[in-house]
Amino acid sequence: MAKPSEAASAACPALFIAAPASGQGKTTVTASLARLLRNRGQVVRVFKTGPDYLDPRVLAQASGRPVDPLDLWMAGEADCRRRLYEAAREADLILVEGAMGLFDGEPSSADLAALFDLPLAIVMDVKGMAQTAAALVAGLAGFRDDVRIAGLIANACGSPRHRELIEAALPAEIPLLAAVPRDAALALPERHLGLVQAEEIRDDLEARFEAGAAALEAEGLAEALLALPPVTFAAPPEAAAAPLPSLRGRIIGVARDAAFSFIYQANLELLERMGASLRFFSPLTDSRLPPCDALWLPGGYPELHAARLAANAPMREAIQGFFAADKPILAECGGLLYCLESLTDVDGETHAMLGLLPGRGAMRGRRGCQGMQTAELPEGPVRGHAHHRSVAEGTPAPIAFGRRQRHPAPGEAIYRERGLTATYLHLYFPDNPDALARLLTASGRPACAIIETEESHG
Incomplete structure (x- = not known):
């Protein structure tokens, strides 16, 4: 039985940031959007799919709040459900950054999004393509019938004309949510195991977060996401969990x-x-x-x-x-x-x-x-x-x-x-x-x- 102080469910707009592959700019877009909402006084809770130590610290600096992993295999469904429910009780928007490509891995980002009915924004590096970006996102949208694509975020867009070509080719049910300009000042620094640790480049990250937030604000993305229909997260069951072993005094x-x-x-x-x-x-x-x-x-x-x-x-x-x-x-x-x-x-x-x-x-x-x-x-x-x-x-x-x-x-x-x-x-x-x-x-x-x-x- 739920505690009297807790609701049986919590509702909050949410968006899953996914991509067709690694290296498309998911973390850059997620961090920029988190900073934009934070600058506007919104409470944004960010999660990262899968086992990861580096991206969550970058996202935590951008959002000003702790960032936890969501992993159906390693942590389990109950853990993911509890974290999302608790976030929905306090947040104006929940962002979940995916891992690798949308359908890669078992369980995949798509599996997590489908389980919790999270709408997906596809981030795609569109350098070197135009109408083909629309074909790719349409293919992702049709690959499974249990995921729903909220729109495309075209990353590394070269010009207004480049944006027009992509937007005109998209299916009517898949809007262009934003076109992020091709700008090295927005990208996050990397090394051999992934992103450079946030603590090492804190001031540089701040400049990149603010530049990214400004780019997304110009696209009107914050208003579009806050207007999304809320996603309802059920309260986790209060099952009689086994007592934890004791390390008291250690x-x-x-x-x-x-x-x-x-x-x-x-x-x-x-x-x-x-x-x-x-x-x-x-x-x-x-x-x-x-x-x-x-x-x-x-x-x-x-x-x-x-x-x-x-x-x-x-x-x-x-x-x-x-x-x-x-x-x-x-x-x-x-x-x-x-x-x-x-x-x-x-x-x-x-x-x-x-x-x-x-x-x-x-x-x-x-x-x-x-x-x-x-x-x-x-x-x-x-x-x-x-x-x-x-x-x-x-x-x-x-x-x-x-x-x-x-x-x-x-x-x-x-x-x-x-x-x-x-x-x-x-x-x-x-x-x-x-x-x-x-x-x-x-x-x-x-x-x-x-x-x-x-x-x-x-």
């Missing part, structure tokens, strides 16, 4: 700096709901660990900061001492790289790392690995994802492998050395709180250091 040190920053907010929230206290520190600049029972070194870009990590001998010694005390350590992705004996960075320079696990890490150009997997830990299965462009060589035999979402081949290796558990997988803690509690409080191991890194998204 203190977890969490690394947070430019090298270690890929953190699901849901993971932090879960640890705190389980009773843990979090203490943040920087492996780049701090010389000691905070007093704690466990360490979490979340993901980021250790390959961009390998020289500084290697030069911070006091911190390396502190973590090595933590390991020598047989305290559990979970190393995720870039954290795995940090735990190896050495790391060859993006410039080909090799630097000494923690040496907790035999092996060498190295970047490997544009080739990489990504995908959804379940970590088959001894403590229990935990869903997550992999996304990296590095390789770990000379490592010991793994104790297990990740289980791929749909492919029978073994996934990412999972290593365990004394108290250290290391893998390229990024775990979504709420998928199996019991397994995380066992990992953090295993018998004979008073706590767990968690080290993830090197990416974000997929």
